[in-house]
Amino acid sequence: MGDSNFADTIIEKTRKLGHPLCVGLDPHVAYIPNAFFSKNGQKNRPIDGIAKFFHEVVERLNGKVVAVKPQSAFFEQYGADGIRLLEELIVQCKQQGIPVILDAKRGDIGSTAAAYAALIDPSKAEAANAMTLNAYMGTETIEPFLPHVIQGGAGIFVLVKTSNPGAEEFQGLQVDHDFLYCHVAKGLTRLLPHTIGASGWSSVGIVVGGTYPSDAMRIREILPTSLFLVPGYGAQGASAKDALAGFLRGPMCLEGGVVNASRSILFPVGVDATAREWEAAFDEAVLKSTRELQEAARL
Amino acid sequence: MGDSNFADTIIEKTRKLGHPLCVGLDPHVAYIPNAFFSKNGQKNRPIDGIAKFFHEVVERLNGKVVAVKPQSAFFEQYGADGIRLLEELIVQCKQQGIPVILDAKRGDIGSTAAAYAALIDPSKAEAANAMTLNAYMGTETIEPFLPHVIQGGAGIFVLVKTSNPGAEEFQGLQVDHDFLYCHVAKGLTRLLPHTIGASGWSSVGIVVGGTYPSDAMRIREILPTSLFLVPGYGAQGASAKDALAGFLRGPMCLEGGVVNASRSILFPVGVDATAREWEAAFDEAVLKSTRELQEAARL
Numbered sequence: 001m002g003d004s005n006f007a008d009t010i011i012e013k014t015r016k017l018g019h020p021l022c023v024g025l026d027p028h029v030a031y032i033p034n035a036f037f038s039k040n041g042q043k044n045r046p047i048d049g050i051a052k053f054f055h056e057v058v059e060r061l062n063g064k065v066v067a068v069k070p071q072s073a074f075f076e077q078y079g080a081d082g083i084r085l086l087e088e089l090i091v092q093c094k095q096q097g098i099p100v101i102l103d104a105k106r107g108d109i110g111s112t113a114a115a116y117a118a119l120i121d122p123s124k125a126e127a128a129n130a131m132t133l134n135a136y137m138g139t140e141t142i143e144p145f146l147p148h149v150i151q152g153g154a155g156i157f158v159l160v161k162t163s164n165p166g167a168e169e170f171q172g173l174q175v176d177h178d179f180l181y182c183h184v185a186k187g188l189t190r191l192l193p194h195t196i197g198a199s200g201w202s203s204v205g206i207v208v209g210g211t212y213p214s215d216a217m218r219i220r221e222i223l224p225t226s227l228f229l230v231p232g233y234g235a236q237g238a239s240a241k242d243a244l245a246g247f248l249r250g251p252m253c254l255e256g257g258v259v260n261a262s263r264s265i266l267f268p269v270g271v272d273a274t275a276r277e278w279e280a281a282f283d284e285a286v287l288k289s290t291r292e293l294q295e296a297a298r299l
Numbered sequence: 300m301g302d303s304n305f306a307d308t309i310i311e312k313t314r315k316l317g318h319p320l321c322v323g324l325d326p327h328v329a330y331i332p333n334a335f336f337s338k339n340g341q342k343n344r345p346i347d348g349i350a351k352f353f354h355e356v357v358e359r360l361n362g363k364v365v366a367v368k369p370q371s372a373f374f375e376q377y378g379a380d381g382i383r384l385l386e387e388l389i390v391q392c393k394q395q396g397i398p399v400i401l402d403a404k405r406g407d408i409g410s411t412a413a414a415y416a417a418l419i420d421p422s423k424a425e426a427a428n429a430m431t432l433n434a435y436m437g438t439e440t441i442e443p444f445l446p447h448v449i450q451g452g453a454g455i456f457v458l459v460k461t462s463n464p465g466a467e468e469f470q471g472l473q474v475d476h477d478f479l480y481c482h483v484a485k486g487l488t489r490l491l492p493h494t495i496g497a498s499g500w501s502s503v504g505i506v507v508g509g510t511y512p513s514d515a516m517r518i519r520e521i522l523p524t525s526l527f528l529v530p531g532y533g534a535q536g537a538s539a540k541d542a543l544a545g546f547l548r549g550p551m552c553l554e555g556g557v558v559n560a561s562r563s564i565l566f567p568v569g570v571d572a573t574a575r576e577w578e579a580a581f582d583e584a585v586l587k588s589t590r591e592l593q594e595a596a597r598l
Binding site: 026028071073074076077079080081083084087105106107108109110111112113115116118119126134135136137138139140141159162163164165166167168169170171173174175176180183184187 | 325327370372373375376378379380382383386404405406407408409410411412414415417418425433434435436437438439440458461462463464465466467468469470472473474475479482483486
């Protein structure tokens with residue numbers, strides 16, 4: 001990480017592990033085992049319980065995943081305390097060598113976008129390595145992030161086709177015999193120069209939901225070098241095979257992005273489980289997803 | 300504010316003041332007079348200078364504007380300290396009776412959107428009264444905000460047509476003999492029930508750039524009751540008349556939303572101005588915009 005190319009880092013880890021698993025860090029307080037919210041028999045503040053839980057999650061992911069994806073909203077809802085925790089988790093991940101993709105879906109005009117780019121500023125210890133963006137306001141709103149991508153080794157993932165049931169409402173509209181999401185994908189091609197690393201992959205990535213595998217293949221033709229961030233695997237219903245629909249043959253396995261799972265890995269047991277029971281179930285859930293993805297990514 | 304209808308609050312203030320001016324709180328640190336960054340001859344931390352400046356800005360806006368619009372990005376770039384300041388400013392504004400529209404342009408799926416809705420949770424002192432949203436992922440992503448709108452007196456403004464030069468790239472695409480932004484506007488109509496207040500206006504508002512007045516009129520036909528948040532007035536080039544293109548005749552003046560100015564009001568003098576010089580120029584800039592908008596809004 002640091003000043004190397006973000007895509008190269010992701011691809012190197014994928015080749016080493018044989019799978020592209022990314023774990024979402026989504027602090028759904030209602031699903032975190034109660035055990036994390038008590039200390040010496042006293043009840044913790046919610047934010048302290050969440051901190052304890054996620055420091056443990058990140059610790060247990062050491063060497064096992066290509067990236068983690070904290071969901072900004074779940075931290076923002078706790079205000080400044082939540083942001084402080086997010087920053088701590090980012091520092092912890094980077095110290096463990098786990099790339100951090102901040103799922104923030106930001107999108108705004110020039111000077112405002114430049115301010116958002118601070119969230120992936122490589123000179124800041126508490127900044128993420130990559131973040132998600134929304135291009136509804138045009139591809140000019142993506143440009144302010146490119147200096148960090150090109151010179152700083154950061155990455156971006158622009159929303160193209162999302163995994164939610166209502167994604168079709170606008171993304172699936174027909175424009176000139178093609179879908180809106182294809183126009184967004186085509187609009188991004190002009191941003192690719194100087195973002196492609198030694199691996200052949202670009203750090204200007206896109207978000208392509210795992211729940212629409214045929215769309216993923218169509219989008220891959222438009223953007224053959226862009227990393228995919230694939231949500232929807234696990235709890236949202238996409239199989240490992242579906243999730244890898246837009247991946248390509250690499251030297252070791254299928255490669256070309258990260259596949260994210262959140263709830264199916266973080267919360268494999270009920271809230272009444274002991275910390276020990278959660279640990280065992282969590283490790284097993286990581287192993288299960290890892291194996292499924294390794295199997296599906298095998299050449 | 301509180302449990303009254305957000306649109307009613309905005310319209311009531313518009314009728315009283317005779318204009319719909321909203322002032323953007325955009326902490327462009329490079330434009331804030333140096334005087335705010337020193338204390339007893341010592342140099343402040345940037346965040347302390349920004350805090351001093353904006354507490355002064357809000358104080359001086361007392362009774363003069365219909366709303367303020369802090370730009371989230373400029374606070375987020377300072378991490379947890381920036382969010383703490385944003386929360387302090389929101390509390391100050393609400394104490395002064397100035398509605399706060401957080402310009403955050405969030406957009407995400409169900410449970411994540413519900414977490415973002417905490418940013419306008421009326422039960423939280425540090426939450427804004429309204430926020431901006433991005434519907435690229437579909438109108439289902441707007442739904443989780445509606446409980447706060449319908450039961451809590453909060454407001455939302457969904458991006459329809461933005462004020463930036465590159466807005467046309469996707470928003471202006473032709474879909475079924477109409478523009479994409481019109482489809483987004485039409486998609487929002489199903490969210491309006493139970494959001495319309497005694498004033499006849501809906502708290503499900505939209506963002507419509509002041510730089511495209513003919514588009515504003517077209518969008519007003521699709522959404523006749525939605526408040527407009529109009530950026531682009533002042534520094535971005537829209538005149539007062541352009542900015543009011545989508546407003547309608549009310550009992551006192553043209554009404555139907557807020558017109559935002561940021562840089563032209565916040566930074567009317569160079570960074571070398573004394574605090575006293577900035578104060579005079581700021582008050583004059585508020586007065587100038589107020590008069591322009593009153594003139595343009597007069598029946």
